[in-house]
Amino acid sequence: MPPEQQRQRSSLPVNRVFLKSFIGILRLLQILLGAVLWATIAANKYEGSVHFVLFVSVFFWLLTLALYVLTLLDKQDLVPLLGGDRWLLSNTVHDLLAAVLYFAALGIMIYKTRKNSFCNLEQYRHHCLYKAYLSAAVFSGLCAATYLLSGIYGSCRKCRGEQTLVAT
DSSP, X not given: OOHHHHHHHHSOOOOHHHHHSHHHHHHHHHHHHHHHHHHHHHTSOOOTTHHHHHHHHHHHHHXXXXXXXXXXXXXXXXXXXXXXXXXXHHHHHHHHHHHHHHHHHHXXXXXXXXXXXXXXXXXXXXXXXXXXXHXXXXXXXXXXXXXXXXXXXXXXHHHTTOOSSSOO
């Protein structure tokens, strides 16, 4: 087999249109922001309701990563029940559900930040989670916004009668 044909065969077909599309860029942002959120929480001591925030961030980070890879490799037809013609609807439902749960996580992180606001003083010498909770609140808000934006984008495409995630 000629080397050029062998090289083409071994490389995976990448959906370059998806990489440059609005939803592709949003997916990368969601993956990046979700990773920063759960790393911020996991790097510090946490308790109580912050476990829910960590669950939401890790769960949707993994799910978004899977959706991104499947769409990037153009393998959404391999997903039973959710792929093929239902891929746009599946992604839209995923995004809207993620937005709702990230907004709940944002509420939890705002509550925890306010609860620990007493230790935001220069003279306070004990270990304090205020800054970690504040940055987690910011990142959960950014995650919620990106998921809401992609959910609205998918809903608009679905309402226009389109069946694909990106215009080809």
